[in-house]
Amino acid sequence: MVGNSDGAAARSLRRVRSLAIDVSPLRAHRDFRLLWLGEIVSETGSQFTLVALYVQVYALTHSALAVGGIGMVQLVPLLLVSVFGSPFIDRVDRRRLLIASQIVAAAGSALLWVGAALGHPPLVLVYGAAALVGGVSAFALSTRSAMTPTLVPPGELPQALALNQAMWNTALIVGPAVGGIVVAQVSVATAYAVDTVSFVATIVAAIMMAPHPPAMRPEAERASGLRAIGEGFRYLRGRRVLQSTFVVDLIAMIFGMPRALFPVLARVQFHRGAEVVGFLLAAPAAGALLGALTTGWVGRVQRQGLAVLVAVAIWGLGITTFGLAGDNLPLALVCLAVAGGADVISAVFRGTILQLSVPDDLRGRLSAVHILVVTGGPRLGDFEAGAVATAFTPTISVVSGGLLCLGGVAVLAVAVPAFARYRRDEPMASS
Numbered sequence: 001m002v003g004n005s006d007g008a009a010a011r012s013l014r015r016v017r018s019l020a021i022d023v024s025p026l027r028a029h030r031d032f033r034l035l036w037l038g039e040i041v042s043e044t045g046s047q048f049t050l051v052a053l054y055v056q057v058y059a060l061t062h063s064a065l066a067v068g069g070i071g072m073v074q075l076v077p078l079l080l081v082s083v084f085g086s087p088f089i090d091r092v093d094r095r096r097l098l099i100a101s102q103i104v105a106a107a108g109s110a111l112l113w114v115g116a117a118l119g120h121p122p123l124v125l126v127y128g129a130a131a132l133v134g135g136v137s138a139f140a141l142s143t144r145s146a147m148t149p150t151l152v153p154p155g156e157l158p159q160a161l162a163l164n165q166a167m168w169n170t171a172l173i174v175g176p177a178v179g180g181i182v183v184a185q186v187s188v189a190t191a192y193a194v195d196t197v198s199f200v201a202t203i204v205a206a207i208m209m210a211p212h213p214p215a216m217r218p219e220a221e222r223a224s225g226l227r228a229i230g231e232g233f234r235y236l237r238g239r240r241v242l243q244s245t246f247v248v249d250l251i252a253m254i255f256g257m258p259r260a261l262f263p264v265l266a267r268v269q270f271h272r273g274a275e276v277v278g279f280l281l282a283a284p285a286a287g288a289l290l291g292a293l294t295t296g297w298v299g300r301v302q303r304q305g306l307a308v309l310v311a312v313a314i315w316g317l318g319i320t321t322f323g324l325a326g327d328n329l330p331l332a333l334v335c336l337a338v339a340g341g342a343d344v345i346s347a348v349f350r351g352t353i354l355q356l357s358v359p360d361d362l363r364g365r366l367s368a369v370h371i372l373v374v375t376g377g378p379r380l381g382d383f384e385a386g387a388v389a390t391a392f393t394p395t396i397s398v399v400s401g402g403l404l405c406l407g408g409v410a411v412l413a414v415a416v417p418a419f420a421r422y423r424r425d426e427p428m429a430s431s
Contacts, residue, residue, distance in 0.1 A: 021166060021293045022159040025152045031209045032151040032160060035144065038205025040167045042102070045198025046137065047175020048182065049109055051281060052191035053130055055183050055274045056116065058263040060123055064394065068260040068386020071379030073127040077135025078379070082372040085139050090362065094147045094212045099203055101140035106199035108133035113192035138375045145370065146363040147212055149355050161351045165344045166292035172285030180278015214360060235362055236369070241305060242357060244412060244419040245350040246373045251408035252312045252343070253377025255401040256319040260382035261394045269394065270329050283333040284340030291341035295348060304349040305422035311349070313409045314342035320402030323395055347374075352424070 026033050057067050089097060111129040115121035152160045182191050236243055259281060266276040301307050318339025325332040351370075358366045381401075388397035413420050 021162055021295050023163065025156050025160040025163060028156075029152050031212075032148070034205040034209050035147070035151065035202075036163065036167050038202035039144070040171055041201035042198050043168060043171035044175040045109075045195040047172055047281070048179035048191040048198075049112065049133065049195040051176050051179040051274065051278050052112070052116070052183055052188045053126070054260070054263045055180075055277055056188045057123070057126060060120065060126070064261060064264045064386040064389045066123070066386075067263060068383040069127070070130055071260065071382030073131045074134030075376055075379045077131045078138045078376055079372065081135040081139045082142060082369070082376075086142060086369075089143050089146050090214050092213075094143050094214060095206050095209050096211075097143045098140060098147070099206045101136050101143065102199045102203045102206070105133055105136045105140060106196050106203075108136060109192055109196040109199070113189055113196055116187070116189035116192055134375070134379070138372065141375065142370075145351075145355075146214070149363065150212060150214075150360065154356065157355055158348065158352050161348050161355070162292055162295040165295075165347055166289060169285040169288035169292055169340070169344060173282045173289055176278040176281035176285070178278070180275045180281070183278070184274035214363070233369075235358070235366065239357075240416050241419050241422045242353065244305065244416050245308065245353050246369065248308055248312050248409065248412055248419075249346070249350060249373050250377045250380075251412065252315050252346070252405055253374075254380045254384055255408065256316050256339075256405035257378045257381035258319065258323070258385045258394075258398045258401060259378065260385045261389055261397060264389065264394050269327055270332075271327070272329075276329070279329075279333060280336065283336035284343065287337030287340030287342075288344035289340075290337070291344040292348075295345070301349070302423045303421070304353055304424050305419040308346050308349050308353075309409055309413050309420055311342045311346035313406060315339045315346065316402050316405030316409065318342065318402075319405065320399055323398030323402060353422070356424075 026036060053070055054067055057070060058064075061067075108129050111132070112126065115125045115129065148160055148164065149157055179191050179194075182194065262277045262280040263274075266272050266274070266280065270276050318335050322332050322335035322339070325335055354366060354370055355363070385397050385401060388400065
């Protein structure tokens with residue numbers, strides 16, 4: 001009897017371990033570990049700025065549309081930098097590019113800091129600094145994304161991406177939650193100051209890493225300028241499964257990302273201040289972190305496209321129920337956490353499909369397209385949410401967005417059946 005009990009306990013322990021996140025890439029690969037540790041600090045600081053921007057613009061304008069406008073002013077430089085800067089990621093040492101981009105992003109945060117310290121800066125100054133930070137941060141994110149497959153073996157890439165999601169979502173929990181308290185109890189300027197200083201972590205980590213020049217095919221060395229940009233987009237032509245990873249994320253983020261409404265909802269629905277803005281921003285990340293920490297099973301999933309569709313559908317359902325939660329703040333936070341948990345699963349599989357199907361000398365450009373979608377989609381979503389809330393109500397904006405997300409997933413599944421059927425051991429077909 002004792003032997004049977006011990007055996008059952010051992011099997012239960014093995015099942016728990018099979019769900020727990022695999023941290024072996026952090027133990028085994030020094031440069032991956034350095035970048036991961038630097039990023040968790042810098043990204044936490046960046047979330048201080050996100051909360052401060054939303055709160056500051058709403059305080060200056062009392063307009064949901066103006067808060068949504070933050071996304072639009074960031075979208076243009078994000079688009080330009082992602083498209084025209086991406087060839088450099090495939091030509092230049094990525095470690096140097098990362099250092100340079102972090103220095104420029106720190107300068108943008110410092111500009112926001114100075115403006116806030118002056119009292120009531122003009123909206124154009126806030127928008128301009130936000131545009132600089134958004135554009136450069138997207139370039140840095142593209143660079144880091146292109147570096148990751150060179151920091152770990154291909155067989156460990158899903159685990160490394162899951163660890164990146166855990167890092168990212170830890171930052172998205174701690175940053176907004178603490179940042180909201182700092183904004184409410186100290187000042188907006190202090191939040192910007194924390195972000196400015198936090199960039200030092202990634203800069204130091206990158207300096208300590210070995211050089212990371214991209215691998216080059218002979219024919220790729222001849223491509224430059226607009227031709228190099230076109231080469232990246234031509235690779236996408238006919239690859240409907242790869243295209244679908246971008247489309248499904250746009251559906252989720254444009255229609256189902258109501259973060260621009262959080263300052264409005266905190267005031268008019270939950271009757272609270274900046275602290276609740278931070279909690280609302282942190283809740284999806286809390287769910288995502290829990291999801292990332294239980295991704296031990298992702299390496300065993302074969303039908304990765306279907307996994308993405310299911311995860312994004314759960315995201316849409318979570319956002320819809322958040323919109324219906326009324327003034328019940330705990331329920332609203334739980335709904336956002338469920339949505340975030342689904343989103344991290346989608347992100348892991350979308351990233352795996354992309355990174356394992358693209359040659360290294362195109363990773364910078366394709367990563368730029370990926371980052372443009374990942375960072376541009378929420379900014380379009382900011383504007384969409386603010387516009388619908390202005391025309392109708394914040395609740396209608398949130399609920400309609402969640403329902404449109406669910407509908408979009410269904411349409412994509414029908415329109416591209418190969419995406420739902422895609423298996424990780426299949427070559428990426430083009431048509």
